[in-house]
């Protein structure tokens with residue numbers, strides 16, 4: 001099997017083991033963190049990441065794919081510290097996580113120039129290290145596929161075509177961004193088995209998700225615990241139905257958990273939990289609640305578990 005780049009170096013894809021395909025060891029705005037570093041406690045951030053990753057490791061997780069890109073505070077040196085201290089492999093990406101905004105730097109450069117930045121991360125290494133990006137990340141959210149979002153998607157697609165690297169695209173089913181994202185990748189000549197459309201589990205519209213799967217892409221049922229988008233029982237019903245319809249080889253189950261995130265003041269977190277916006281959101285929820293529920297529903301046996309948590313991530317990362 002082909003090898004996959006991790007922050008610990010390349011690994012044979014057959015060695016990845018049980019993999020969480022969408023978690024963040026830290027999520028923060030790099031501009032704020034750069035300008036007001038005293039507002040962040042790197043030691044606390046590291047400790048939170050270690051607690052989460054070690055908890056996942058206790059459930060059998062050997063690899064975590066972390067799609068933190070530009071604007072999410074990607075920092076491969078921080079990732080390497082987490083990987084070193086836990087022994088869990090971390091897989092890094094390149095790309096831009098924006099729902100529309102582009103800095104002047106990229107607004108005034110063309111798609112190919114943007115793609116060339118991504119290619120450097122894939123071929124040479126990230127942030128002056130020799131740690132290489134294993135996949136590409138882009139996003140479309142409530143604003144839809146705006147001009148800037150399309151530019152990022154095309155740049156990601158061209159970097160993928162040039163290097164053979166897979167793509168993960170954050171999507172928003174509520175405004176049906178998925179089909180347009182797939183269309184752009186197709187126009188740019190990206191093989192569909194390289195594409196993962198993230199956050200499809202935020203809808204319980206099985207026909208919408210199945211429509212994407214029929215295009216040949218992977219779909220992420222990857223925000224377990226984020227009840228504000230979809231509660232766990234509906235997410236489980238969707239997962240069970242997709243498996244029942246024979247799509248186990250195309251789904252990715254994860255939590256999009258952020259060990260720390262700076263989007264809200266820390267004191268806001270309990271209120272989210274109280275309001276039911278999040279529930280048991282963690283790096284272990286899928287093992288503690290989701291897998292047992294799917295097993296009980298007859299949707300998951302050992303073979304399906306192996307397909308979803310071992311084979312699918314490895315197949316996508318090497319597509």
Ligand SMILES: [Zn+2]
Pocket residue numbers: 022024067256
């Ligand atoms: Zn995410």
